[in-house]
Amino acid sequence: MSDLDANPGALSIGERLQAAREAKGYSLEDIATRTRVPVRHLQHIDAGEWKALPAITYCIGFVRSYGNAVGLDGTALGAELRELVGGGGSKSSGAPQYEPADPARVPPRSLAIAAGLLALILAIGYLVWRTNATDEPDPLELATAAPPAVAAAPQPEPVVPQPQPQPASAGPVAITAADDVWLRIYEAGGTKLFEGLIKANQRYEVPPTARAPQILTGRPDALRITVGQTKIPPLAPPRQTVADVSLLPQDLLARVQSSTGVPGPAAPPAGIAPGPVAQ
Incomplete structure (x- = not known):
């Protein structure tokens, strides 16, 4: 039993x-x-804002899962929350209420x-279907195959143009996880582009x-962010929650220039499979 359990009256729930x-x-x-309880509900629980949460039965389930997780x-x-909010557990003569199942409970x-x-x-x-459909092209192979070369009519030898320098913001914004980490990518208006846990060495590209x-x-x-070949400094110190941080290439490159005064160095090969994380 922890000190917090041994002296429950010292602090609120x-x-x-x-x-x-x-x-x-x-x-x-x-x-x-860990508990599948939304972050906004956890914030209300920390603040003791019980009226901002759903019905008492759901509050009790959230608090029980939260407590077990920590x-x-x-x-x-x-039980303490039921006494605090439910007025001593008085029974109603109406239809019985049922508490929601514990989200952390292992299924049967x-x-x-x-x-x-x-x-x-x-x-x-699927294997049987693939065996009977060997003559049909694989959709994944069609999506990744290079387009067929088109024979061009003989043309005079073209003048080779001089290579032009690429702008600093060229290239996709890629996020690579150095460790298992949860994150959410969303539009400023609130539309979610991705939400979930990215495993170590997985890579996600912002659309x-x-x-x-x-x-x-x-x-x-735990995140390594690059814009094209430019490595972006960490968004914040370790274990500090960040929110509403822009992932536009020009805003990320501005972080490099503000920290060093010059464009950032090229990111070394990560040694991982490229491509966005499946959403």
Whole structure:
């Protein structure tokens, strides 16, 4: 039992959860990933803003999952919250209410076995279909194959143009994870382009059609960002949550110029498979 559990009256429920989370070095995004509770709900729990959360039954489930994730007694915290918000647990004569299932609970073993068998059946069916459709081109091969060369009519020997220097902002904005890290890429207006956990050495490219892409993450030190061949300095110190940081090439290159006064050095080969992370 932790000191926070041994002396529950010293701090409020939200303060105990926040203190335990910070003691373990977790950010709100880390807890959201572990419990599947939205970050905005976790912020209300830390502040003790219970009226800003959904019904009491959902609040109890969120607090119980939060407490278990940071090493506290989630069941005891849920019971305490019921006493605090539910007025001593008075029973209503209406229809019974049911608490939502704990998001962190492991599914039954029978369900996992059934899911595995279904995946195996689908894999066998795909192999059979591929065997019977060998004459059809693979869509992935069509997407990655180079376009066929077109025979051109004989032309006079052209004058070779002199190579022109490329602008500093040429090339895609790429994000490579040095460690497992959660992040969200979104437009300034709120449209999500990507949200989830990127594994170590995975790479994500910001869509070139994005008009004002921004990033939210609690581990900026675990990200390696490049614009073309230019390496961008870290967005913030380690373990500091960053939000609404622009990912436009010109804004990222401005960080290089502001820190060194000259364009940044070319990024070394990462030794990873290129291409965006599947969304």
